[in-house]
Amino acid sequence: MANLTEADLKLFVDSIKHYLKVTTRQEPQITSAFLGTGDVQGFEFNGIVTFSGSYNGHVVVSMPARLLRELLLLQHETDLSDGNLLDAVGEIANTLAGNARKTLGSGLVISVPVKMQGAPGIKSRVRKHPFVITLRWNHHEAMVCVDMEKQD
Amino acid sequence: MRLLIVDDSNMIRIRISRVVKNGGLKNVAVVGLAKNGLEAIRIAKVARPDVVTMDLTMPEMDGIECIAALIKLDPKINILVVSALSDKSTAIAALKLGARGFVAKPFTDEELQIALLDVSDSR
Numbered sequence: 101m102a103n104l105t106e107a108d109l110k111l112f113v114d115s116i117k118h119y120l121k122v123t124t125r126q127e128p129q130i131t132s133a134f135l136g137t138g139d140v141q142g143f144e145f146n147g148i149v150t151f152s153g154s155y156n157g158h159v160v161v162s163m164p165a166r167l168l169r170e171l172l173l174l175q176h177e178t179d180l181s182d183g184n185l186l187d188a189v190g191e192i193a194n195t196l197a198g199n200a201r202k203t204l205g206s207g208l209v210i211s212v213p214v215k216m217q218g219a220p221g222i223k224s225r226v227r228k229h230p231f232v233i234t235l236r237w238n239h240h241e242a243m244v245c246v247d248m249e250k251q252d
Numbered sequence: 253m254r255l256l257i258v259d260d261s262n263m264i265r266i267r268i269s270r271v272v273k274n275g276g277l278k279n280v281a282v283v284g285l286a287k288n289g290l291e292a293i294r295i296a297k298v299a300r301p302d303v304v305t306m307d308l309t310m311p312e313m314d315g316i317e318c319i320a321a322l323i324k325l326d327p328k329i330n331i332l333v334v335s336a337l338s339d340k341s342t343a344i345a346a347l348k349l350g351a352r353g354f355v356a357k358p359f360t361d362e363e364l365q366i367a368l369l370d371v372s373d374s375r
Binding site for chain 1: 260261262263264266267270308309310311335336337338339340341342356357358359360
């Protein structure tokens with residue numbers, strides 16, 4: 101994490117705010133942003149994108165079912181099954197990672213999103229000192245966890 | 253106008269379908285939904301779409317490879333890239349291969365409607 105600058109990390113804060121504002125017209129409130137430990141407590145639905153190329157690591161979007169259901173309903177989606185909630189959280193992670201290339205450069209290679217159900221999902225992917233962004237959207241808490249380092 | 257929607261996210265496939273259905277694009281009919289490039293090529297051979305919305309980051313076959321294959325199949329096909337990979341070099345690569353437009357995710361319904369109309373008009 102030492103190689104990431106504050107500006108690099110701010111782009112993920114701006115990115116999740118932008119995503120929710122554009123897709124739902126409701127901007128989230130960023131409740132905290134801090135350097136965490138490996139013991140991150142996530143939510144039930146997790147979308148994980150792996151970085152390679154000019155950076156190594158992951159971005160994890162962790163959200164509760166209630167938030168994802170509301171997000172889908174706002175987009176007029178009627179299938180609120182767990183499969184669709186996982187699909188939605190994976191798509192959000194994919195969008196944050198893809199948008200990061202605009203700032204971090206096209207040398208940043210991003211994977212297709214991996215989706216994991218269950219709060220321990222986030223723990224299995226983060227290393228010792230992830231950058232954690234917590235947010236509240238429409239009365240629901242969620243988290244974005246950025247764990248990446250620049251390659252020389 | 254026959255539209256094929258290619259995206260690995262079901263949420264996005266359904267959303268684009270809804271925008272087409274409810275957004276005043278009355279001359280556009282969705283003829284297929286594909287969740288990766290390989291599926292898109294299989295469907296395109298049968299459904300013969302005029303317009304394709306194309307995600308880039310997908311399993312099996314990504315969007316860049318799929319654009320090249322679809323243009324080879326039908327050089328007149330209109331491809332609108334709809335992707336989170338919004339950096340300049342990715343957009344240029346897609347346009348060089350023959351894509352006609354680019355919409356960055358996240359997008360509003362209005363942005364997608366305008367882009368689809370532009371791509372449809374370019375025929």
